[in-house]
Amino acid sequence: MSASTILNLFACGVFRDDELVETYEDLCERIVLHNDVIEPEDEKIFEQFIQRVSDIKKTETLDLKMQPSTSKNSDLDCVKLVTVLIENTISTTKNLSSRKEFKMDFVIGGLAAVGSGFFTNPLELVKTRMQIQGELAARGQYSVQYKNFFNAGLVIAKHDGILALQAGLVPAQWFQFILNGIRLGLFQKLTDRGFTKNKNGEIVLHKTILLGGVCGVLGAVVGSPLYLIKTHLQTQAAQKISFGHQHNHDGTLSAFRKIYTEQGIKGLFRGTCSAIPRNFVGSTSQLTSFDYCKRWLNQYPLYRSSPLLTTFSASFIGGFVATVFITPFDLVSTRLYNQGVDKNGKGLLYKNYADCVLKICKSEGVYGLYKGFWAGYLRLGPHTVLSLVFWDQLKNVHKSYQFRAHPKTHINFV
Numbered sequence: 001m002s003a004s005t006i007l008n009l010f011a012c013g014v015f016r017d018d019e020l021v022e023t024y025e026d027l028c029e030r031i032v033l034h035n036d037v038i039e040p041e042d043e044k045i046f047e048q049f050i051q052r053v054s055d056i057k058k059t060e061t062l063d064l065k066m067q068p069s070t071s072k073n074s075d076l077d078c079v080k081l082v083t084v085l086i087e088n089t090i091s092t093t094k095n096l097s098s099r100k101e102f103k104m105d106f107v108i109g110g111l112a113a114v115g116s117g118f119f120t121n122p123l124e125l126v127k128t129r130m131q132i133q134g135e136l137a138a139r140g141q142y143s144v145q146y147k148n149f150f151n152a153g154l155v156i157a158k159h160d161g162i163l164a165l166q167a168g169l170v171p172a173q174w175f176q177f178i179l180n181g182i183r184l185g186l187f188q189k190l191t192d193r194g195f196t197k198n199k200n201g202e203i204v205l206h207k208t209i210l211l212g213g214v215c216g217v218l219g220a221v222v223g224s225p226l227y228l229i230k231t232h233l234q235t236q237a238a239q240k241i242s243f244g245h246q247h248n249h250d251g252t253l254s255a256f257r258k259i260y261t262e263q264g265i266k267g268l269f270r271g272t273c274s275a276i277p278r279n280f281v282g283s284t285s286q287l288t289s290f291d292y293c294k295r296w297l298n299q300y301p302l303y304r305s306s307p308l309l310t311t312f313s314a315s316f317i318g319g320f321v322a323t324v325f326i327t328p329f330d331l332v333s334t335r336l337y338n339q340g341v342d343k344n345g346k347g348l349l350y351k352n353y354a355d356c357v358l359k360i361c362k363s364e365g366v367y368g369l370y371k372g373f374w375a376g377y378l379r380l381g382p383h384t385v386l387s388l389v390f391w392d393q394l395k396n397v398h399k400s401y402q403f404r405a406h407p408k409t410h411i412n413f414v
Contacts, residue, residue, distance in 0.1 A: 108394045109184030110177035116386035117176040122165035123379035124172065126152045128234045130372035131334045132244035136349065136363040145241040149375040159238040168233035170252045175226035182219035183283055184391055187212060208291060209284045216283025220275040225268040227275065229255045231337040245340035245348070263345045270345070271337035273353055278329040285325040290318035290388055311392045312385060319384030323377040328369035330376060332356050 117124075130152055134142040146152035156164055190196075196208045220227070232247040232255060249255035259267045293314035297303040303310040336356055340348045350356035360368045 104398060105188045106181040106185035108398060109188065109391060110181030112184065112390035112394055113176035113180030113387050114173050115390045116383050117173050118169075119386060120379055120383040121169050121172050122153065123375075123382065125165060125167055125234045126156065127372050127375040127379045128231065128334055129156065129237065129243070130375045131331045132235050132338060133371070134364070135244050135335065136359060138363060138365070139367075145243075149378050152375070155241055156237070159241050164237075167236065168230040171226045171229040171233065171255075175223040175230055178223035178226065179216075179219035179279070180387065180391075182222060183212075183215045183279075183287075184387075186218065187215045187283075187287060188395070190215075203291070203295070205288070205292075208288050212287035213280035213284040216279040216287075217276050220279035221272055224272040224275050225256070228259070228268065228271055228337050231334060235338050244335075244338050247338075247340075263341065267341075267345055270341070271333065274329075274333035274336040274356075277353075278326065278333045281329050282322055282326040286318050286322040286384055289321040290314050290384075293317045307392070307396070308389070311389050315385040315388040316381060318388070319381035320377060322384060323373065323380045326380070327373050327376050331369055331371060332360070335360070 126146075126149060130146050130149070133144070133146055145155055153165065160167075190211055194201075195211055196203055198204050229249070229252055232249055233252070235242075235244050236246055236248065237243075247255070249258065256268070263270070291314075294310055297310050297313055303313070332353065336347070336350060336353065339350055342348060350359060357369075364371070
């Protein structure tokens, strides 16, 4: 039954007192887990319903403090109403379980990205190859092996074998787990604690941008050695279609041993400076656009009644926005991670981040910073969609489990 139906039945006196508590839990589940909406005309009945449940359970009267609605769409008032309801009924055990919840947020964020990464790793490989193609060479001065995204996939499969499309999968998956476990998990936890809202409970753009960026940077720095190995393995190609420095690693563990032996810990974190702006911009644009698009779409009945469609649409828009902002930073990052080094560990092509940007602009033009843009979107779009859809669905599964296991003490309202 919908929330509206439950309230109408209550108004008609259908429920006995011994049924109301169970019905109350069902109503909370409809609102919290299924994004059900209480219509403005039902608000008074809702208040009476909660008051009656409160009396039955012999608890203190709930102070709902509901302000009169000033518009037909009083979703915000309903959300505040439900927030007060839940805050007054949950147990203080929520604080005791916060550490466990953070771990689950980390795991959920990581698993969402791993699930997505398995499908999008071939797209990541193609994007990486296209970014390396023609490194520091003007257009027309190098042999174009990868004409476009689809042609690149066919060329790689022909010369390197079809399994090469999954090159670098192991370090890529571990990197995604660490990056997004921290990025999505920490972002979710801090969002739940109100770090992106003002005193009135409204989302603040600059706070959302800053939080998304910082969470992304932390994840990228921790997982940087894995991204380094992933880049090396994905740029390795048959001589005829190879571009950039060829590191010739035999595998993930072999690459770790080789780099650590020759360059030490510092060598494993080489290129991390480029990961900071890349992931700050990427995470900011992706999470912010996703969050705002989702809230905007929820204004319409079609999306409000279909959470999966809402998540899918918001993710696809977020992926495009992120690609526009992240492509130059992503290309510079790929170049710095992949360049060879001398015996002292210094880059053979680029001295630092600024030197890399200047050399690319000078040799390849400003256009060179957007090399592989569509390949990037065709990779980032699906990756964003799958990651955020998996993220939302895993959160709903976990939330549903919590509610069913402990309906009175483990409601997690977002």
